Amino acid sequence: MTQKLKPVDVVVVGVGFMGAILAKELATEGLSVVGLERGKQRWTVPEFHAPDIHDELKYSIRKGMMQDVTREAMTHRNSLTQEALPIRQWAAFLPGTDLGGSGVHWNGQTFRFTEADFVWRTRMHERYGKDFVGRSLTIQDWGVTYDELEPYFDKFERLLGTGGKAGNLNGKIQPGGNPFESWRSREYPNPPMKEQYGGVLFRKAATEMGYHPFVQPSSNMTRPYTNTEGLQLNACNYCGFCERYACEHFAKATPQTVILPVLLSNPHFELRTEAQVLRVNLDKNKKRATGVTYADATGREFEQPADLVIVTTYALNNARMMLLSGIGKPYDPKIGEGVIGRNYAYQTTGDVYVFYDESININPFMAAGASGTLIDDFNDDNFDHGPHGFIGGSYIMSALTNGRPIEFHPTPPGTPEWGKEWKAAVRRHYNHTAHMLLHGSSMPTRTNYLDLDPTYKDAWGQPLLRMTFELPDNDVKMTQFCMDRAVEIGRRMGGKTVAGYPRKPPFTTQKYQTTHNTGGVIMGSDPSTSALNRYLQSWDAHNVFVVGASAYPQNPGYNPTDTLGALAYWSADAIKKQYLKKPGPLVPA
C-alpha cells in the first residue's frame, strides 16, 4: 500500500553535488523542495574522522563509499551478441552513494570543456570532413555553447574554490596557464596547487620538448577560502587520501563543504535520506510527471507528488531512472533510433611509469587528489588530427594521487608477479617511480548504449541497468598515439626504464579506469537524437529535468565535473527565469 504524501513544488532525486545545487537554487526562490537521497546522512564531523578515514582496505579495496553493489549493481557486455552479466564488485568505475554522492570521494580535478567540445560534430565535419569522422561515430553538438556557459563555469568554480592559473583571460593568452583552454572572464578564485617532484621533472622535460605544461586546476584548497555561499574551507595538506575517500580537513570542495549546510538551513528545503526512488510517475498522457514513488529503509512505499521533478542520480542511474519511468523512447542499437540509453561514452585512460634510480625520492604519498602537472597539447582539437586518422585526444599528466601501498607498488616490466624478486623490486621502486596519466576522450558509437537488463534485478525487484560497451577503434588509435607521446616525455624525464600501458580492447569492468561515465540521457537540438533540450529539460515530459554527465553527447578528454556544475547552474537559471513563469517546453519540439 503506497502512502500518498502532501504535494510539494519540487522533488529532487539524489542529493549529491548537482541535486544540492538545483535544490538550493530553487528553495531560494521560495519553492518547497524535497530532496530524496537513497543513502544516509554523513558529515565531515563525525563521519570523516581521521585516522579511520585513511583506511585503504576499507575505502579503496572494499569500496566503502560506493553504491551498495549488494542492492544495486549493473550488468555489462562487450557486444550486442554477448550475454550481459552482473558486475559483482565495482572496479572500473566507482559510483558513490549517501549524502553528497560521488562529490564526496572525487579528486577535485576541475577542467572546463572547450568551445570546440560543445559544437563537436560541426567542428569535426568542418575541419576534417564527414568521411574523416566516419559513420560509426555518433557524435553530436550539445545545443548549448561555451560562451553561454562561461558565466556558469565561473559561478561553479567560485562555489568550489578552484585553484589554478588562467591560460586565456578574455581571449588573451596568459603565461603559466593552459594556452589551449577557452576564454575565461577572470582568474581562478585561488592560486594553483604546489607541484609534486614528479611534476617538476615532467615540466622540465615537456618544456624542453616544446610543449606547454601547467598545473592542474584543483578544487582541493590551496589556501583558506570562504566560498560564494559563505562557507569556509581550509588549505589542503597533501595527505594522499583523496579519491575514494572523504576529506577530514574541510579542504576538498564537496557538497558537505561548499553547499549542503546552506541548503539544509533553508526552511523551504526538506532532506529525506534512505529514500530509494523507484520511478518518476507520469500522468495519463505521459506528457507530464506527477511526482515520484520511493521506498523508505523499511521498504514502505510513498508517493511524493510534485510539480517539478529534478533527476540528479549520477549519469548511469539517471539513464536507468528514465527507463524505469518510461520517459523518452528507449534507444534501439539495431536501427539507431530512440533516445534513452543513446551515446553512452566513457573515458579512455592509460598509465605510464618512469622508474628512476634510488637517488630520486619521488615521495608518492605526498599528494593531493588533484595535484598534477600536465600538457594539453594532444587533447581535444588542440592539434591537427588530419595526419592521424582519429578524432579526440588526451591530456598527459604527471600525477600521483597517493602512495597507498596496496594499490601503489609499481615494478618495472619483466619483474615476476610474486616471490623474492618481486618483493625486492617493490621495495626498490616504491619511492623512486613517477607516474603519468593519459586521460582521453571517448567517442560514442551506434552500439555502445545503456538499457535495462532482461534477467538481473535489484533489491527492490527492478531490472538492473545493462551496459553494452567496447572501446571504439577511433579511441584505441587515439590513445596509442597519445601514449607514444607520453613515453617520449617519460624518456626525456631521465628515468632508467619507462613503461607505458595503453588501453586496449576488450574493455574490462575489472580494472579501475575512471568514474566518468557519460551519456544515456543526452542533450541536443533534435528530439529524435536527444533526450533533453539545451536546458536539460526532457523533450517528453516538460516538468522533468535530468542533470548529470548523462547529458554529454560524447565525452571529451577532460574531467567532467566542472562542466556538469556549469550545466547545473545553467539549467537552474532557465527554470527560475523561464520555466516558473510559464511552465512548459522551453524549446519547441
Add this chain to the structure above:
Amino acid sequence: MKKDKEEQGSRRDFLRSAFAVGLTAATAVIPTDRLQAVPTKKQSTDKAAPFVFFRPDEVEFVSAAVDRFIPPDEEWPGAVDAGVVEYIDQQMAGKWGSAGYMYWHGPFKEGTPSQGYQLPFTPAELFRRAIAAINQYFSAQATAFPQLTADKQDEYLRMLLANGTTLNGVPSKVFADFLLQHTIEGFFADPIYGGNKDMVAWRMVGFPGPYADYYELIDQYGIKLDREPVSIGQGAHHGAS
C-alpha cells in the same frame, strides 16, 4: 600494472579452457567430503594464532603458499611473519568471505574475464573448496605442499596461476589469483586487520602510514622522509603530524 597488461590474452584463454576442462572426467578434480589435517614438519606452535575460519590443514597450506608469494629475506619478514595468514583468516570469517561485498543474485553463469568473478562460491567457499582439493592431491601422494622444496612449491604455484588444473570446481587460476591478491592486501593493509605486523611492509617500502600532513614537505623535492610510520590503531596516542 604488469599484471593488467598480461591479463588480457592469457586470462581469456585460461577461462575458456578452465571451464571446458572442469567438465571432463579426465581432470584432477578431487571431490572431498571430509577434510583431513595433513601432518607436516613445520613447527608453528610458538606463534600459533587462534584461527576463526581456517582449519589446521588449511593453515598449513596457506602459510606455506603465502610465504612463497612474499618470502622472508635477510632484512624483511615474509608474509607469514607479517601476519598475512591471520589477515586472510579474518577476511574469510567476516563479511568479505561470505560475499557480503558482492552482488550475490543468480543466475551464476560463465563469463569472460572482462566480466569478472561469476562463480557461485563465496570467497570463503572458494578458499575451502580449492584448498581441500590441493591437500587431497598431495595427500594421495603421501606428502603435503609444505613438505615440498621451495622450488617445487614455486613450480606448483606457477601451475595454479597458469590455470593448470581445476580445484573442486574452481579454476586454479581464480583461486591462486585470489590468494595472491589477499596476500598483498594483508601484507600492506593497516595492522588493524591482522597483517603488516609492526608495520613491517610500510617500513620496507617507506610508506609513513595513514597519518599525513605534507604541506611543508611536498615541495622540498627529493627529500628523504625518515620517520616511524604510524598506523590507525595508534591513533589515540598521536596527533596528525
